[in-house]
Amino acid sequence: MISVSTDRDRAWIMAQRPPRAATLDPFVPYASFLEEERAASGGVVSSGTILLTNKECPWRCLMCDLWKNTLTETVPLGAIPKQIEFALAQFSVRPEQLKLYNSGSFFDSAAIPLADYPDIARAARAQGDVDVRIVIDEGGNVIEAQAVSGHPLLRTAAVNAALAAKFNPTRLSGEPVKVSGLLTYNFLIQ
Numbered sequence: 001m002i003s004v005s006t007d008r009d010r011a012w013i014m015a016q017r018p019p020r021a022a023t024l025d026p027f028v029p030y031a032s033f034l035e036e037e038r039a040a041s042g043g044v045v046s047s048g049t050i051l052l053t054n055k056e057c058p059w060r061c062l063m064c065d066l067w068k069n070t071l072t073e074t075v076p077l078g079a080i081p082k083q084i085e086f087a088l089a090q091f092s093v094r095p096e097q098l099k100l101y102n103s104g105s106f107f108d109s110a111a112i113p114l115a116d117y118p119d120i121a122r123a124a125r126a127q128g129d130v131d132v133r134i135v136i137d138e139g140g141n142v143i144e145a146q147a148v149s150g151h152p153l154l155r156t157a158a159v160n161a162a163l164a165a166k167f168n169p170t171r172l173s174g175e176p177v178k179v180s181g182l183l184t185y186n187f188l189i190q
């Protein structure tokens, strides 16, 4: 049987801990390093790992010690892209692949604000196609948009672009109708 922590368990876990050792800067990652690693292509490439400074993961699992290098509050908007830029400036070479670690889920919008995604994508040089499935109403407005493929850091920007798009209404026997389709956004580093 799988059991999950209750609020009482979390309080007990936190009561066993010593105080946080360090005061971290929300604009500086608490660690970063370069190493050689195998890439998806099969080749060995330089790989940069960045351990981001952020608020502690809310789950507070008993065996987890990531809390030691966390803050008590979420970092301000814009801090995560700055942390990535800071780490990249410390590396002796620009790594061919980048690994970003957050205490908890990177895709928790309470930890990594969605508004930071475009700057994080730029800093990480994320690029490529994102497919967005859309529904267009009788007036040509996009009323639903969902990214179905593509780099996770680029999906929010693609969905926002799709929702802002406007189309000529589609007519069937002279009557405007609702239609669905797929848009592909291509992101390129310039």
Ligand code: SF4
Binding pocket: 057, 058, 059, 060, 061, 064, 065, 066, 103, 104, 105
């Ligand atoms: S980071 Fe993972 S292991 Fe640590 S508390 Fe959160 S869910 Fe648990």
